Amino acid sequence: MIDFEIIGKRGRAAARELALLSTAKKDAALRLMADTLVAQTARIETENAKDVTAAKKAGLDDAMIDRLILNPKRIAEMADGVRQIASLPDPVGRIYDETVRPNGMKVAKIRTPIGVIGIIYESRPNVTADAAALCLKSGNVVILRGGSEAFFSNRAIAAILSESLRRADITPDAVLFIDTPDREAVMQMLKADKYIDVIIPRGGYGLIKMVSENSRIPVVKHDAGVCHVYIDEGADPAMAQNITINAKVQRPGVCNAAEALLIHKSWLQNAPALLDALAAKGVELHADERIRAVYPKAKAATADDWGAEYLALIMAVKAVDGMDEAVDHIERYGSHHTEAIVTPSAERGWEFVRRCDSSAVMVNASTRFNDGGQFGLGAEMGISTQKLHCRGPMGLEELTTYKYFVLGEGQIRA
Amino acid sequence: MIDFEIIGKRGRAAARELALLSTAKKDAALRLMADTLVAQTARIETENAKDVTAAKKAGLDDAMIDRLILNPKRIAEMADGVRQIASLPDPVGRIYDETVRPNGMKVAKIRTPIGVIGIIYESRPNVTADAAALCLKSGNVVILRGGSEAFFSNRAIAAILSESLRRADITPDAVLFIDTPDREAVMQMLKADKYIDVIIPRGGYGLIKMVSENSRIPVVKHDAGVCHVYIDEGADPAMAQNITINAKVQRPGVCNAAEALLIHKSWLQNAPALLDALAAKGVELHADERIRAVYPKAKAATADDWGAEYLALIMAVKAVDGMDEAVDHIERYGSHHTEAIVTPSAERGWEFVRRCDSSAVMVNASTRFNDGGQFGLGAEMGISTQKLHCRGPMGLEELTTYKYFVLGEGQIRA
Numbered sequence: 110m111i112d113f114e115i116i117g118k119r120g121r122a123a124a125r126e127l128a129l130l131s132t133a134k135k136d137a138a139l140r141l142m143a144d145t146l147v148a149q150t151a152r153i154e155t156e157n158a159k160d161v162t163a164a165k166k167a168g169l170d171d172a173m174i175d176r177l178i179l180n181p182k183r184i185a186e187m188a189d190g191v192r193q194i195a196s197l198p199d200p201v202g203r204i205y206d207e208t209v210r211p212n213g214m215k216v217a218k219i220r221t222p223i224g225v226i227g228i229i230y231e232s233r234p235n236v237t238a239d240a241a242a243l244c245l246k247s248g249n250v251v252i253l254r255g256g257s258e259a260f261f262s263n264r265a266i267a268a269i270l271s272e273s274l275r276r277a278d279i280t281p282d283a284v285l286f287i288d289t290p291d292r293e294a295v296m297q298m299l300k301a302d303k304y305i306d307v308i309i310p311r312g313g314y315g316l317i318k319m320v321s322e323n324s325r326i327p328v329v330k331h332d333a334g335v336c337h338v339y340i341d342e343g344a345d346p347a348m349a350q351n352i353t354i355n356a357k358v359q360r361p362g363v364c365n366a367a368e369a370l371l372i373h374k375s376w377l378q379n380a381p382a383l384l385d386a387l388a389a390k391g392v393e394l395h396a397d398e399r400i401r402a403v404y405p406k407a408k409a410a411t412a413d414d415w416g417a418e419y420l421a422l423i424m425a426v427k428a429v430d431g432m433d434e435a436v437d438h439i440e441r442y443g444s445h446h447t448e449a450i451v452t453p454s455a456e457r458g459w460e461f462v463r464r465c466d467s468s469a470v471m472v473n474a475s476t477r478f479n480d481g482g483q484f485g486l487g488a489e490m491g492i493s494t495q496k497l498h499c500r501g502p503m504g505l506e507e508l509t510t511y512k513y514f515v516l517g518e519g520q521i522r523a
Numbered sequence: 524m525i526d527f528e529i530i531g532k533r534g535r536a537a538a539r540e541l542a543l544l545s546t547a548k549k550d551a552a553l554r555l556m557a558d559t560l561v562a563q564t565a566r567i568e569t570e571n572a573k574d575v576t577a578a579k580k581a582g583l584d585d586a587m588i589d590r591l592i593l594n595p596k597r598i599a600e601m602a603d604g605v606r607q608i609a610s611l612p613d614p615v616g617r618i619y620d621e622t623v624r625p626n627g628m629k630v631a632k633i634r635t636p637i638g639v640i641g642i643i644y645e646s647r648p649n650v651t652a653d654a655a656a657l658c659l660k661s662g663n664v665v666i667l668r669g670g671s672e673a674f675f676s677n678r679a680i681a682a683i684l685s686e687s688l689r690r691a692d693i694t695p696d697a698v699l700f701i702d703t704p705d706r707e708a709v710m711q712m713l714k715a716d717k718y719i720d721v722i723i724p725r726g727g728y729g730l731i732k733m734v735s736e737n738s739r740i741p742v743v744k745h746d747a748g749v750c751h752v753y754i755d756e757g758a759d760p761a762m763a764q765n766i767t768i769n770a771k772v773q774r775p776g777v778c779n780a781a782e783a784l785l786i787h788k789s790w791l792q793n794a795p796a797l798l799d800a801l802a803a804k805g806v807e808l809h810a811d812e813r814i815r816a817v818y819p820k821a822k823a824a825t826a827d828d829w830g831a832e833y834l835a836l837i838m839a840v841k842a843v844d845g846m847d848e849a850v851d852h853i854e855r856y857g858s859h860h861t862e863a864i865v866t867p868s869a870e871r872g873w874e875f876v877r878r879c880d881s882s883a884v885m886v887n888a889s890t891r892f893n894d895g896g897q898f899g900l901g902a903e904m905g906i907s908t909q910k911l912h913c914r915g916p917m918g919l920e921e922l923t924t925y926k927y928f929v930l931g932e933g934q935i936r937a
Contacts, residue, residue, distance in 0.1 A: 125880075210897070214888055216898050307910075307911055328741070348933040355935035463543060469927035475936050478936060483624070484622075496720050497637070500924055510914055512880075513882065513898065513915045514876045514884050514886070515886065519888070520888045521770075
């Protein structure tokens with residue numbers, strides 16, 4: 110059993126040290142981490158082999174086993190990710206919203222680390238390095254809880270990161286790893302609100318749901334992406350085709366890929382060419398009756414298609430009478446992640462932006478741009494689908510909070 | 524029993540309307556609300572009398588009954604509070620962090636309402652009007668759940684606000700009231716994560732704890748204020764005295780009042796005069812041995828004094844060897860709310876700001892300034908003691924979130 114009192118206290122103590130570290134010291138540690146990951150490739154591969162053997166024995170499918178495998182190329186890429194984070198600007202210490210009050214007091218906000226961040230993930234083992242690097246750069250302690258299928262790989266990576274911290278003269282407790290695959294540890298972690306400031310779950314629907322329902326600690330969710338492309342009246346056919354294909358096909362397995370296509374009724378004469386182009390890219394189309402009237406090759410959509418997160422080369426297609434119906438559909442079936450409109454009208458584009466309650470709304474651009482790197486924020490922890498704290502890409506800035514500070518000359522309140 | 528499916532759906536539908544309202548329309552509704560509260564003073568007094576009678580029958584103490592009473596003066600003040608909120612700037616629609624990406628896409632953030640805000644409170648009935656007005660101004664639907672001791676008063680105020688909304692041509696569902704004193708309704712509310720975006724508890728320790736432990740909805744807590752004043756070496760005695768007295772005495776029952784005083788060992792010769800001045804203001808002093816050595820009139824502090832939120836004219840007093848010990852003490856016993864240092868050194872002031880992990884840190888100013896009005900933000904929902912979403916005063920801006928919007932010309936991701 111894990112004793113969260115001990116881990117939690119170590120985390121809290123480390124957080125006080127981390128909050129005061131200089132950018133140079135954090136960056137030096139990150140570069141040392143990256144170099145050490147590469148230098149210790151053999152050690153990581155040995156531990157990784159234990160996970161891969163167990164996964165094969167357990168009968169995991171080939172795609173899952175492939176995601177698990179770490180080889181020298183993937184370890185080098187992981188190290189490059191860490192180096193990239195070292196090169197990003199440090200959000201900690203930025204002073205903003207400065208004002209002078211009528212009584213002469215200076216009031217401002219300063220960005221500070223959140224403190225201790227708990228990450229529960231079930232993705233590839235490179236998340237261990239990514240998440241730890243993002244947390245260190247933003248001055249936060251990370252408590253890592255990876256999936257049991259990658260336990261040995263994650264543990265080796267976390268150990269290398271901790272050892273690198275010690276060599277960089279930073280407390281190794283800045284990266285804490287839950288050293289058991291025991292599931293009960295997750296439940297304990299979710300109750301440790303004295304010691305952990307935020308929980309970030311990264312993984313599938315079941316994980317997100319379990320965390321949301323059981324956590325006493327604030328959660329920043331990175332939930333499903335049921336993203337829509339809406340083709341408005343008068344949309345340029347070539348632009349509509351480029352954006353729809355890019356949003357659906359460029360990387361169908363990620364959260365900002367489009368799952369559904371809504372077409373204005375006045376544009377239906379252009380639909381067959383667009384749908385043929387999608388089909389030519391291997392996309393299976395599940396369409397409503399109005400679409401099938403102009404494009405009978407599509408399968409008939411069922412109720413399950415609206416709101417489905419396929420994460421695959423399947424797309425739901427529906428005709429709508431206008432923006433009202435498009436926005437209503439998105440509100441009813443979407444996941445508030447990303448929507449795009451293709452329209453020749455700046456005014457209607459803006460109306461769509463205002464009316465869609467999603468983390469990002471694109472006018473004449475692909476949904477695939479809802480991404481920290483694409484928005485210029487650098488590496489990210491994920492795309493937040495909630496409204497509190499941060500929405501959309503969660504990068505370094507979103508891994509911080511602020512405090513007010515006041516500089517007075519003896520002012521008291523009347 | 525309350526059917527949260529029905530209330531929740533009404534709230535969600537209303538939120539879509541509210542998000543698009545113009546500032547002028549919201550402000551007109553707020554002014555109408557204020558006028559109607561005054562015009563219907565008699566109705567409010569009649570309903571309030573039911574609560575007051577029940578409270579007397581239940582044997583509530585005089586202070587609690589006084590907090591419950593609404594009379595024409597208090598109703599007029601409540602209306603003035605609503606008018607003040609109408610006069611504040613509207614945060615919704617503000618565009619910021621605009622950039623142009625290398626591919627020509629314009630990316631920016633726009634402030635939007637959070638959506639549906641659930642408020643669970645046990646304070647004076649004027650919170651009903653305050654909270655509803657702040658939510659309306661920031662474009663949010665509010666679901667109000669007040670304390671059972673003020674049920675009739677809260678219900679009458681909420682009904683007047685809803686009626687005013689209808690007359691202002693805004694959906695009356697923008698202000699929803701949980702129309703039962705049944706405690707089970709709170710538990711249902713905390714599970715309604717499909718319909719409520721954030722829960723704000725306002726009240727005592729028991730309420731905050733119950734909400735934190737049971738809510739599936741993100742919570743913004745307004746928790747205890749265990750605030751410290753630290754008198755650093757070389758502090759000006761007059762300034763130290765002014766700030767300490769103001770922080771402790773000016774309004775002892777609020778969260779930003781100071782509860783503990785830490786004095787640098789080199790300053791102890793000045794302590795008796797300061798402590799005499801506090802005692803003269805009626806403050807009971809609970810001091811450690813080093814303080815009592817120079818000021819034997821103080822009571823001996825017990826372990827319970829460190830970290831106590833007295834909310835009364837009592838102050839814990841402790842000598843410290845220096846800033847390290849002061850900061851350690853605050854980290855161990857404080858509630859991350861507000862701390863103040865009195866120091867002649869700008870450098871040491873800044874060090875204290877950096878090292879204290881609190882929502883506001885004051886250099887040579889009273890802790891009592893940690894307040895939306897004092898910081899220039901206008902009216903506030905409370906002082907957040909958590910680190911996610913917002914920290915310190917939660918005003919109109921903090922009642923909003925943002926979304927990204929992208930203006931493209933057909934850009935797709937490579």
